[in-house]
Amino acid sequence: MHESIEEIPKHTNNLIKEKSPYLLQHAHNPVNWFPWGEEAFTRAKSENKPIFLSVGYSTCHWCHVMEKESFENEVVAQLLNESYISIKVDREERPDIDNLYMAYCQALTGQGGWPLTVLLTPDQKPFYAGTYFPKETKYGRIGMMDMLSQIRDKWTEDRENIVRSGDDIVERMNRQQTKITKSGQFGEELVHRGYKTFQSSFDEVYGGFGGAPKFPTPHHLMFLSAYSHVYQEPEALHMVHKTLDHMYSGGIYDHIGFGFSRYSTDEKWLVPHFEKMLYDNSLLAIAYLDGYRLTSETKYAHIAESIFTYVLRDMTSPEGAFYSAEDADSEGVEGKFYVFTRDEIEEVLGLEEMHKYCNVYDITPEGNFEGKNIPNLIPFSTSEIAEQRDLNELALRTDLEEARQKLFDYREQRVHPSKDDKVLTAWNGMMIAALARASQTLQKPEYAQAAVKAADFIWEHMRREDGRLLARYRDGEAAYSAYVDDYAYLIWGLQELYEATGLAKYLQQAITLKEQLIALFWDEEQGGFYFTGQDGEALITRTKEIYDGAMPSGNSVAAWTLAKLAAVTQDIELRQYAEQIVTTFTGTAEQYPAGYSMLLLAGLQLLQGNQEIVLAGKVEDIHFQEMIAEVQKAYLPFASLIIHADGTSGEAIRELLPHLQDKGMQQSQATAYICEGFVCHEPLTTVEALRESVHRPVHLK
Known part of the structure; x- marks a missing residue:
C-alpha cells in the first residue's frame, strides 16, 4: 500500500533519527531542529x-500549544x-540539561515550567x-516573533556584550551551586519545624497544602506518616488521612479507569491537569499503602490496588517494564478522553442506572468542567451517600x-491520549518499590512478580x-x-523487592549500584551527590539537586536508602555517607x-536509628512464613527485613551478609532477631x- 501525497510530511528535520517520543513529535516541524549534541554546537560556532x-516532554500541554502556534508556523520557522x-531536548531523557537551564530561568524570571525556552551562546x-x-x-506577554527578532538584532549589533553576560551568568551559577551545599547540624528541631510548616499551610477543608494549584507530593505525606508514628502525633x-481522602474523592483521581492525574488546578482536587505520570502514581501508591498500614482502613488498600490495575493494564510494556506517561490531550483537546455529558451517561447506562450514578458522581446537565463532567465524589463518599439515603x-x-465498567468500556472506544512509551530507570525504580511494598503490605505475591519483571528488564x-x-x-x-x-530510586526499589521476595540477588544488585553511586557521583570536597x-x-x-519538588531529589532518596542499606549490611562507613x-x-x-x-524523613530515620529485623527459619515452616508476613504487613518506616532461610536456600544471603552466621534458628524454631x-x-x-514487638510505639532515644 502506497502513501498518498497528502500523507507525506512536507518537512523532516534532524529529530527524525531520535527515539524520544517528544523529539519525534517535532520531527516534521518546518523548524530545522537538532538534538542536543556536537553537530548543533559546531554549526552554531561556524555560523556564529x-x-x-x-525543553519539554511529550505529555506537556503547553508544549503542544507552543508547537501548534509557533513551531508548525512557516514564518516563525523561517526566522529561527x-x-x-534550534535544539530540542526531552527533559525526561536529559534532566541534567533541564535542571541546569531551569535554574537559570527561575533565577532570571522568578518562575519556571515547561516548555522551557532558553537562548544560549554557541558555547552553551x-x-x-x-x-x-x-x-x-x-x-x-512578549510573543515569539518579537522576542526572536529583538534578540537577533541584539546579537548582530552587540554580540560581545551578550557573550560577556553569558560568562557572568555561568560564574554566578557556579557560585550559587556552592551555596546549595550549606551544612548544619541536623536535629529534632528541624523535624518539628518541618511538621509545623505543613501544619500552617494545611487546607482543613479539602486536605493538601496551600491553595490552587494543588500537587499530590506524596513524600510530604510519607514524612507526616512517619512523624505521627514516632511522636504519636x-x-x-489527620493531615495525611484528610489529604488521601480528598485526593481520591476529587477528579484528580480517574474514577472510571483509575490512576491519578498530575495535579489539580483548583483547591478541591476537582479539575486535574489530565496527564498521568508514572512517578506520581508510584509515590501515591506508597502513600496509600502506608495509610493502610497505619490505620487498617481497607479503602486505602483498594485505592493503591486500583493504581496498580491502571499501571499494569495501560503502562506496562510486553517485557514488564513501565512506560513514562499519558498525555493530557486527545484530538487536540485537554481532558477530552476523560469527561462525559449527562446524555452520554444515560446512553451507556440507561435512565434508572444513570440517575444513581450521576447522583453519586456529581454528573449534571450543565457540567462541572467546560460544559462537561469530571466524575468525582466531592463532597461525599459512597458510604456517606449510602447512609444519607438509607x-x-x-x-x-x-x-x-x-x-463504572460499562463507562470504562464505552470510554475505551474513544481516541486515547498519546502514551510516552519510553522506559526511565528512576521512574521504574519507584514503581518497583511501590509494587514490592504492596506485595508485602497486602500479602499478594503477584505484585512482587510484576516488580521482578521490571527489575530484571532493567538489569538485563x-x-x-x-x-x-x-537512564532510558x-x-x-x-x-x-x-x-x-x-x-x-532503583536502589530503593531493589531493597523493597528483596524484602518482598527474600531473593538475595536483589540485595546484591542494590549493593553493586551503591558502589557505583558513590564512585561516580560523590563530592569528596563538600559532600552530597552531583546530579x-x-x-x-x-x-x-x-549541579546538585536537593529540593524535594514533584519528585524527591536523588540526594534525599540516597540518604534514605543508604541508611537502610547500611543497617542491613552492617556497614558503618555507608551510614556515614547517609549522615553526611x-x-x-x-x-x-x-x-x-x-x-x-x-x-x-531521611534525617528522622538517622535520628531514630534503623532497625534490622532478621527472621531465621525453614521455608516450609508455617510459623516462619507467619513471622515474615507479620513484619511485611507492619508499618515500620525505619526497619529493614532480612529473611534468613535455613540450609542451602539461605546460602546466598549468608554469603552476602556474613553476620547472619550467628542468627539462626533457636531450638529448631523460627526465630526473630530485632537489632x-x-x-x-x-x-x-x-x-x-x-507482633507485640513490631507494633510497639516508637520514641526517639
Missing part, C-alpha cells in the same frame, strides 16, 4: 549564531532557521530565558462498579557491558548514562523545611511476641 534551546541554531552559556511564548505579543495523621452500601457499591537491558547503569530505554535502544536519581556522574557529559556547571548527605544540606533545608520533606545500632535484643520465637 545563538542557540534557541527548547535563518538566525538561530545562557543569556535569556522564559517558558511559554505565544506567537504574537499580547496581554503584556494525631494531628499529623441504602445498602454493599449493593450501592456493586451497582456503581457495574456502571539498561546497563552497559561494563555494568554502568543507563525505547525501541530496542538503551541510552544516556544514568543520573543520581536513577541510582537512588551527573564524573563520566557524564560536561555541561557548563555540574543530611548534614551537607541541612543549612539549605532550614530556609524552608517543607520543601525538603524526603530529606527530613538496633548493631546490637540485637533477645531472640523471639513466637509470632505473638514478634
Whole structure:
C-alpha cells in the first residue's frame, strides 16, 4: 500500500533519527531542529549564531500549544532557521540539561515550567530565558516573533556584550551551586519545624497544602506518616488521612479507569491537569499503602490496588517494564478522553442506572468542567451517600462498579491520549518499590512478580557491558548514562523487592549500584551527590539537586536508602555517607523545611536509628512464613527485613551478609532477631511476641 501525497510530511528535520517520543513529535516541524549534541554546537560556532534551546516532554500541554502556534508556523520557522541554531531536548531523557537551564530561568524570571525556552551562546552559556511564548505579543506577554527578532538584532549589533553576560551568568551559577551545599547540624528541631510548616499551610477543608494549584507530593505525606508514628502525633495523621481522602474523592483521581492525574488546578482536587505520570502514581501508591498500614482502613488498600490495575493494564510494556506517561490531550483537546455529558451517561447506562450514578458522581446537565463532567465524589463518599439515603452500601457499591465498567468500556472506544512509551530507570525504580511494598503490605505475591519483571528488564537491558547503569530505554535502544536519581530510586526499589521476595540477588544488585553511586557521583570536597556522574557529559556547571519538588531529589532518596542499606549490611562507613548527605544540606533545608520533606524523613530515620529485623527459619515452616508476613504487613518506616532461610536456600544471603552466621534458628524454631545500632535484643520465637514487638510505639532515644 502506497502513501498518498497528502500523507507525506512536507518537512523532516534532524529529530527524525531520535527515539524520544517528544523529539519525534517535532520531527516534521518546518523548524530545522537538532538534538542536543556536537553537530548543533559546531554549526552554531561556524555560523556564529545563538542557540534557541527548547525543553519539554511529550505529555506537556503547553508544549503542544507552543508547537501548534509557533513551531508548525512557516514564518516563525523561517526566522529561527535563518538566525538561530534550534535544539530540542526531552527533559525526561536529559534532566541534567533541564535542571541546569531551569535554574537559570527561575533565577532570571522568578518562575519556571515547561516548555522551557532558553537562548544560549554557541558555547552553551545562557543569556535569556522564559517558558511559554505565544506567537504574537499580547496581554503584556512578549510573543515569539518579537522576542526572536529583538534578540537577533541584539546579537548582530552587540554580540560581545551578550557573550560577556553569558560568562557572568555561568560564574554566578557556579557560585550559587556552592551555596546549595550549606551544612548544619541536623536535629529534632528541624523535624518539628518541618511538621509545623505543613501544619500552617494545611487546607482543613479539602486536605493538601496551600491553595490552587494543588500537587499530590506524596513524600510530604510519607514524612507526616512517619512523624505521627514516632511522636504519636494525631494531628499529623489527620493531615495525611484528610489529604488521601480528598485526593481520591476529587477528579484528580480517574474514577472510571483509575490512576491519578498530575495535579489539580483548583483547591478541591476537582479539575486535574489530565496527564498521568508514572512517578506520581508510584509515590501515591506508597502513600496509600502506608495509610493502610497505619490505620487498617481497607479503602486505602483498594485505592493503591486500583493504581496498580491502571499501571499494569495501560503502562506496562510486553517485557514488564513501565512506560513514562499519558498525555493530557486527545484530538487536540485537554481532558477530552476523560469527561462525559449527562446524555452520554444515560446512553451507556440507561435512565434508572444513570440517575444513581450521576447522583453519586456529581454528573449534571450543565457540567462541572467546560460544559462537561469530571466524575468525582466531592463532597461525599459512597458510604456517606449510602447512609444519607438509607441504602445498602454493599449493593450501592456493586451497582456503581457495574456502571463504572460499562463507562470504562464505552470510554475505551474513544481516541486515547498519546502514551510516552519510553522506559526511565528512576521512574521504574519507584514503581518497583511501590509494587514490592504492596506485595508485602497486602500479602499478594503477584505484585512482587510484576516488580521482578521490571527489575530484571532493567538489569538485563539498561546497563552497559561494563555494568554502568543507563537512564532510558525505547525501541530496542538503551541510552544516556544514568543520573543520581536513577541510582537512588532503583536502589530503593531493589531493597523493597528483596524484602518482598527474600531473593538475595536483589540485595546484591542494590549493593553493586551503591558502589557505583558513590564512585561516580560523590563530592569528596563538600559532600552530597552531583546530579551527573564524573563520566557524564560536561555541561557548563555540574549541579546538585536537593529540593524535594514533584519528585524527591536523588540526594534525599540516597540518604534514605543508604541508611537502610547500611543497617542491613552492617556497614558503618555507608551510614556515614547517609549522615553526611543530611548534614551537607541541612543549612539549605532550614530556609524552608517543607520543601525538603524526603530529606527530613531521611534525617528522622538517622535520628531514630534503623532497625534490622532478621527472621531465621525453614521455608516450609508455617510459623516462619507467619513471622515474615507479620513484619511485611507492619508499618515500620525505619526497619529493614532480612529473611534468613535455613540450609542451602539461605546460602546466598549468608554469603552476602556474613553476620547472619550467628542468627539462626533457636531450638529448631523460627526465630526473630530485632537489632538496633548493631546490637540485637533477645531472640523471639513466637509470632505473638514478634507482633507485640513490631507494633510497639516508637520514641526517639
